[in-house]
Structure formats: structure tokens, C-alpha cells
Amino acid sequence: MFQHPDEAHQVSQPDVSSFARGYQRGLAWGTARREPIVKTARWSGLVAAAIILAAMVGVYGFRWQNDVTYGVSHVLPLPAATVDNAPIWYRDYAARLRHAEAVYARQSSGTDGEEVTGLEGYAMDRAVYDHVLRDIADSRDIRIRQSPVQQRFQRLYTGDTARARLARAPGVSADILKRDIANRLLRQELKARLTEAGELGEQDINTWMCQRVQQRDVTYWLPGITPS
Template structure:
């Protein structure tokens, strides 16, 4: 029994004195530090592990979202509002022309409008028309990309004021109030006014680039101006220029005709006089106009158009010589 009691006494831990004195303060300090170390290192280990787990989960979730987003756009070719918002935030490419990316958002800007029109007409299930408008939309996105590249090379910019002026001219030409004009844009193009401004900016950019780079058209304009100065009529000039120009004779329209400004310009001319080269809202070439007659509200005039061809020639050359890469499947 005595041995058992002695053994039990040996197993019991040595207790610190309850009172802290100069002799026992070191023992109490060591006890406190040991208790701190006991809880500190397991917590540090847990925090590090938690950070790694969080990082791994975050990367995995991000990879899943990226994969789904890629499939949504490049495999399923989604045109939903969510897909459109994603492409407006991220500059994702839908195609590339001679090293210049065409934005996916630009493609959806045009394609969603076309699909909405087909939906309104009850033709959204006609696959041949959907494919046609898809090709048309991606072609427009490629034209925008190529126009942006040429604009940089030629130091051409289009500011918001020019865009607003173009929209105002179109509104005035249509003789609609602002609210009515916005409704027409919404009903026919299914665009908001902000989307219309983007599209108009691209239109202006392409027009200004087309006028800038087309030296052939500039030479034809100079030739026609010289012929006008020599006293030749518009009919004679058209005959001499042949298929280099596009003539239209004896066009009778009302004074409020919407044709980009040709009718208005004709009414300001003296009968038989040929105008200087004019640019219309269409921005597709130079026009030489002559007034034939102007009675009451009817105007009869003729014009010779010098078309712009350089931009389209360059663009088609790149397409026909494998300088275009598509990142979504299209049916050519």
C-alpha cells in the first residue's frame, strides 16, 4: 500500500505555488508563455490552410465561369442580354482581319438587331435567314475593325458632336419629333439611343476613312470639275466617263424628299447649273447635281455619282486572300 501511494504521488504534476513571489515569478511566466504557444501555432497552421483552400476554390470557380463563358459565346453563339453585357465589358474578339480584332460586342450589336426584326416578322425559325443575317453582322463587325485600323493610320477620329449632328440630320430628314424618332429606332432596329450612337459612330468612321483613302475617286472628281469648267453638260460628262460614274437623269421628286440632301441642294441651284461635288448622308460617294426644273413642290434634277470603291476593294481583297480569321463557326 505504501508503494502504491508513493507511485501515485510521483504521477501527479508538480503544482506551482499559488502566490507569486520573486522566487516563483519565472515559473509563472513560463507557464503563461507555454499556454500561449500551445494555442498560437495550431491557429497559424489553420489560417494558412484556410488561405490555400480559399485560393484553390476561387481559382476553380473562376475557371468554371471562364469555361462556361467561352462555351456560351464561342460554341453556343449565345445572343442573350447576359452574353451581350459580357462582351461589352470584356473586349472579346469574334474575328480578326489582317491582325485587327473585330469585337464580339459589335457583332452582337448588329446581329441582335437583325434577330429582333426576324422575330417581329415571325421569321426567327427560318434558319437560312438567320444564317444570312449572321454573316452580314459579322461582316459589319469586320468592316468596323478594318475602319478603326485605317482611321488610326490616317489620324482620323470621330467625336460625339459629329455623331449627334448626324442623328439630328437624320431626324430632321425624317420629319419626326425626337420622341417619335426614338420610337422608330426602337421599333425598327430594336436599339436604344446609346446603341444607335455607337452604330452611327462606326458609320461616320467608315465614311471618313473611305473618303480619305480613295484617291481614284478624288481623281475622277477633279476630271469632272475640269469638264464642268469647260462647259460640258452632265449628260456629256456621263457619256465620256462611262462605267466609272453612276448617272441618274430627270428625277422628279417632291421638295420634302428624303434623299440625304440631294433634293435640297438641287433647289438651291440655278436651272442648268452643275453643283460642286456633294456628300450626302449616305456617305457613299461624290455627287454632281444639276437642276432641270422647279415648279410648285416638285423638283426635277439629274446627278452623276462618283462612287467610293477603295475601302471595299481593300476589304474584299483581304477576305479573298485568307486574311480573315473567324473565332465562331459561320456558314458562308
């Protein structure tokens, strides 16, 4: 007997209940696999938050200076001071302090508490001075290219001279040395501009700069740091 194609090729209907049970089992399996990952991520986040909080309390409450606070400062921006409400970051201050301590340790037999405090004040002074210098240079459109900085660095700190050996000493920062070179070049160019404009007068550039620093609104955030 002739059969209609729809009757000859009937399509079975899907078992919805079986599909639902399979989906639920898969969902439960996926959830079970995710739970350890979620717990691990949660605990990792709590540990990281605790380390950051401890570092902040240590920096601002107890003046900690260690690898933990230094490492955290590269992840979390911690201000060490503000100049006209512009931040000087703790990581920059700490890098300069570590550099100063390494240079001092290389040049002397050691440091005691009083001398380290003096180095902290020196590092803060340099950070503020450099910030104001760069701000003034930017306002006068004074720029220093990297090539003369690199050339002078190679000339001063390569070879077997005492200065070159100092640059290779543990803790001495090549970045800080290059920054100091760039700042000296900025100061020289600023001096030339001021002299040409008749703004410098009888003053030397350092005296002129120190006066400009004193005119700024500087707030120190770290306890016990006494700038000179």
C-alpha cells in the same frame, strides 16, 4: 539596510512557454476561421473557371448565343475574327448581332433559323467593315469628335417618329446607333479626302471600301458564320 535599486526593483522575467502556448492557440483559432473563407474562394474560383470554359466551348464548338456567353465575353476577351491578326472581339460582334435581331424583330413578325443565320453573317460583315474603316481612317489621321455624333443622334432618334420609337425598342442598342453614325461621318470625311487626292476615281466610297476589306487577311473563328 540599504538596497541597490536593481535589487529593490527586480523585474520578473517573462514566461516564454506561456507566451508560446498563447500564440499557438491564437494561430490555430485564426487558421480555423480562415479555412471556410479559403474553401469558399476556392470553390468560387472553380465555378467561375467552369463557366468560362463552358462558354468558350459553347462559343467556338457549338455557336452558342446566349446571356452567359455574352456576359463572359465582357470579362474574358474572346475573338470572333481577326483582320490582319488584329482581333474583332466577340462582345462587339454579339452586341451588333443582338441589335440587328432587335431591329429585325421590330420591323417584321419574327425570324426563323435561316434569317437568323443571315443576321449573323450581316453582323460579322459589319464588324469587319467597321474595323477596316476605322483602321484606314486612323492611318490618314481622320478623327470624328463626339459632339456631332451626339447631335445627329438626338436629331434622328428623339421625338415620336418611327425611327425614334425603333431606337427605344427592347434590345436596340443606342451605342450601336451612335457607332453607326460615327462610321458614316468617318466615311464621308474619307470620301472627301480621297476625292481631293484623286484616289477615288469613278468609284463610290462603299465600292472602294469593299475592295479594301477584300484585300485584308480575315480569319473567322466562329463556326457556321457565313459572311456575305
